[in-house]
Amino acid sequence: MADLAKQPTTGFVNNGSLVQYGNDNTAGDWDYIVISKPNRPWRVSIRGDIPTSKDGVDMSVSVFEGTIPLFSSTGTWKLQGQTSLNATKKNFKIKFRNVETGKKLKVKIGDWTPLNGLVLKGYAADRTLLRDTITTEIWRNLHRDEKGYLAPESAYSYYDRDNLGMRTSVLFSTAGFPCELYHDGEFLGMYIIRSDNDNDQYLIDSSNPGHFLAQPDHANTFWTDGNYNPPEWEINSPDPNTDDSVSFLKRFLRWSSDCIAGRVNMKETYREYIDLECFIDYILLCEVCFSPDSLVNNFMLCSWNATSVSGVMYIYPYDEDQTFGIVDRYLSARDTDPFKMGWVTKRDRMFDRQDPIFFETIHNSFTPEIRARWRYLRDTGKISAETFNRIIKDTTDLINPDMMRKDLELWAMDADVGIGNGKVISDDGKKWSVSFIMNFAKRRIQWLDQQFKYYN
Known part of the structure; x- marks a missing residue:
């Protein structure tokens, strides 16, 4: 795990705050980062106590696509979902924080709207990890109209004055992709990184x-x-x-x-x-x-x-x-x-x-x-x-x-x-x-x- 104390200044650095590219690009005040959708398996490596409830505990996390670092952050993680509380293989929700500013850090993955954190679903009822993700994708595929909309056009045009309507890819459900979860260097299981189900998605x-x-x-x-x-x-x-x-x-x-x-x-x-x-x-x-x-x-x-x-x-x-x-x-x-x-x-x-x-x-x-x-x-x-x-x-x-x-x-x-x-x-x-x-x-x-x- 990277040293959380050092402030990066040049080049490619993964210091426990944000991964940065380019010379003298500290990016210390960035409030969100943008990542492409994965072409290879993601690996999420967490350091800190494993949560036992829906109360968050502090942690630091580094995220990789294959062996390539994407970003690192501090924050909290907690148990997620009612069923998960009684399951052996838990679900987790991670909230990111910019270690330099202490502010919330949002992550935009591909065309998803920026997320306040990541939901990691273990799906103990479905060990293939597939059913939830493919069902909601089937939904978007069959319900999307000729313009690509999943809701009435008025729901999209409502934001024309706010951001010129740049919300055409909202999910109207959840979406996800697989990842490998590690805790203190030890493999903790296969999970699905799932988008939030909040107001922005609708x-x-x-x-x-x-x-x-x-x-x-x-x-x-x-x-x-x-x-x-x-x-x-x-x-x-x-x-x-x-x-x-x-x-x-x-x-x-x-x-x-x-x-x-x-x-x-x-x-x-x-x-x-x-x-x-x-x-x-x-x-x-x-x-x-x-x-x-x-x-x-x-x-x-x-x-x-x-x-x-x-x-x-x-x-x-x-x-x-x-x-x-x-x-x-x-x-x-x-x-x-x-x-x-x-x-x-x-x-x-x-x-x-x-x-x-x-x-x-x-x-x-x-x-x-x-x-x-x-x-x-x-x-x-x-x-x-x-x-x-x-x-x-x-x-x-x-x-x-x-x-x-x-x-x-x-x-x-x-x-x-x-x-x-x-x-x-x-x-x-x-x-x-x-x-x-x-x-x-x-x-x-x-x-x-x-x-x-x-x-x-």
């Missing part, structure tokens, strides 16, 4: 009462009872202590429950409440990636014109590690057959005990529209086995097979993952392979082709 201005962003957290019955239960929601914007966000959410939940109960006609009223194409795409994502854990949890609700009496809701995926055959209970690899599993967004089997009744109501109200959207996504190749395999390969190319083997040696495949025994949910690891995911995706597409009567 073009949300929290000072604007019309900008709404929230997610359900261990929620249960809000679709059917239409009730807003504060402990079940994390509201990012606007301030959850104001009436603005709560009133808008209550309006949406009342409408959804009224549609389910038949008190309101969804087809006649949807334009005032939801962006239909966004919700249809979300349904198709849950189906093609098989995501039963994303029906009353693990999604973001978003709006840019929210009021207590009007506003259109959009939906975006989040935390998609339980996809492509991973469910929160035992189901053998043999029984995890896309031709046997049935619908995720209908009340067929309810694998993760999450009620899909709202999405089933959309199915029943908009069957022709859903079928037409599937045909478009298949005709354009946005959904195909070849497209999915390319997305998978883009991630696996950044994983050294030898280091994955070491990860499996270090963290036993039957380790407690916080949602049950890893040996159980993976059927003794049979679901933890690239080939399983690729074959599952191919057969799931074939099954959905049959349901939607798509014959190319």
Whole structure:
């Protein structure tokens, strides 16, 4: 680890503050640094006590692409995620600090918006590390319109006066890539560096009462009872202590429950409440990636014109590690057959005990529209086995097979993952392979082709 005390002056220096190139370029007051997306495996080397809670502890970190230093920093790291607290292989969140100024240090990776830190996901429920990353990338690929937008154009143009609209690459979910994590020089495991899931990723201005962003957290019955239960929601914007966000959410939940109960006609009223194409795409994502854990949890609700009496809701995926055959209970690899599993967004089997009744109501109200959207996504190749395999390969190319083997040696495949025994949910690891995911995706597409009567 580099000496943290010295101030660099010339040349290429990695001193525990910032990596710098060029003569007499101290860059001591830089508040963010820019790094290309990786072409080789990243290595993150941390020195300091390993955190045991969500309270941050001091550390220093150096980041490498292969053997080439990218930057070094001081800061804090802590445990990340509710499930991780009970897992053997923890998730971590790193916050960077400029050692010279003591100020926060942001890192911009490729076209990502600048991050306040890095989230390191261990994905004990999915030892391939692939499912979350590829599912959100599949989402962006299928939902992106002809201009490359993932939200209404007004959400982008809102920032034209601020930065001339230079926000075209915001993720509208998370993204990630693999890294090797080291602690005090010892290999700590394979992880995914994942982007933050904050307001910036959704073009949300929290000072604007019309900008709404929230997610359900261990929620249960809000679709059917239409009730807003504060402990079940994390509201990012606007301030959850104001009436603005709560009133808008209550309006949406009342409408959804009224549609389910038949008190309101969804087809006649949807334009005032939801962006239909966004919700249809979300349904198709849950189906093609098989995501039963994303029906009353693990999604973001978003709006840019929210009021207590009007506003259109959009939906975006989040935390998609339980996809492509991973469910929160035992189901053998043999029984995890896309031709046997049935619908995720209908009340067929309810694998993760999450009620899909709202999405089933959309199915029943908009069957022709859903079928037409599937045909478009298949005709354009946005959904195909070849497209999915390319997305998978883009991630696996950044994983050294030898280091994955070491990860499996270090963290036993039957380790407690916080949602049950890893040996159980993976059927003794049979679901933890690239080939399983690729074959599952191919057969799931074939099954959905049959349901939607798509014959190319």
